[in-house]
Amino acid sequence: MTQGLSTPRLAALASAPPRPAPPPGEAVERCELCAEPVRDGHRHLLDLEEGEPLCACGACAVLFDGQAAGGRHYRxxxxxxxxxxxxxxxxxxxxGLGVPVDLAFFSVSGTGEVTARYPSPAGALHAAVHAASWRRLAEVNPVLAELRPDVEALVVHRARGAAEHWILPIDDCFRLTALLREHWTGFTGGEAVWRHIDAFFTELKRPGRPPRR
Incomplete structure (x- = not known):
């Protein structure tokens, strides 16, 4: 069963215009745990209860830098x-994965449940992946055993002849989802959204970290 994936945080990511670079020393955001200023390139915590990323300052990132540090709430x-x-x-x-389009990301929960998220004309959708199908994929791709529960995802882009397969942080996946929500038009997405998708994967391959916005 699928359902719409729509949260205030994703809506904000999709609608926010690009920001100019701030002057040196000027903070533009605050840590959502302690309210300390954070800068571009800061880390994120995943709120496991809400399924949304939170901006984290350096101290809070260090505090939660451990699989069990955040308990069942933050990772x-x-x-x-x-x-x-x-x-x-x-x-x-x-x-066998049951995804009707050729672009999706797959995350594994702490309980082992696998969820696929993918675009559609009705918006971003998510659906449970059958355990046996995921197990068959993992058997031929042992690297999937290294996927960190909740906070990393397998990202697959097979559309239009692409062959992109990545393990990415879940906040990158949220940015990709927001990009799709912002630019998707009509039944197939439109040419503009595919240009943005291609640019997203091209940026991943450049030296250094992709820009965080």
């Missing part, structure tokens, strides 16, 4: 991006 979003060269995902494996 520090990792700061790694990994392209999966040689990832095996043929037609039957993809069909």
């Amino acid at each position: 520090l979003v990792p700061d790694r991006r990994r392209e999966l060269a040689g990832f095996h995902l043929d037609g039957p494996l993809w069909a």
